[in-house]
Amino acid sequence: AVQGVQFCSKLFEYERRSQNKKHAFEQRKAYRLEKEKTILDAFWNWLDEQKPRKGSRFETAVKYAQNRKDTLMTYLEDGHCSLSNNLCENVIRPFTVGRKNWLFSATPKGATASALVYTMVEMAKANELNIYKCLTYLLEHRPSEDMLDEQLEALNPWSKEVQNVCKN
Known part of the structure; x- marks a missing residue:
């Protein structure tokens, strides 16, 4: 689970950098595709390799993320969107x-x-x-x-x- 949090932390770090650089929406989209997509791809690969204990909270979290992968990836498509809510x-x-x-x-x-x-x-x-x-x-x-x-x-x-x- 620690690795999952590290992936998220890295994504938020890139979002902060983009904000600090005052990227316009199109620039933010390009920046995300360049920097964050690779992190997300690594996250999904890592998630697929996990074998959580049946009935555990970690299993619930893994299934939740996997079932919403398409939705979670949409923020990459539009610089207006936020990584979090x-x-x-x-x-x-x-x-x-x-x-x-x-x-x-x-x-x-x-x-x-x-x-x-x-x-x-x-x-x-x-x-x-x-x-x-x-x-x-x-x-x-x-x-x-x-x-x-x-x-x-x-x-x-x-x-x-x-x-x-x-x-x-």
């Missing part, structure tokens, strides 16, 4: 705390409204927008069912207009 977990942590508070919403519609507002706030944060400006912009340009896809797309936090109006 730590960022996502950190982002949703406040949401899970908020979810407990929504138990006390007076109606299901009230809980849905709270979740929608929270989603807008987190999307603004993720896109480095001023939250107040972003919420104000969205309220001023209220999305509706009658809007065309292009109009709705223009309200996304990554659209040029929203970025220009709401950037910190």
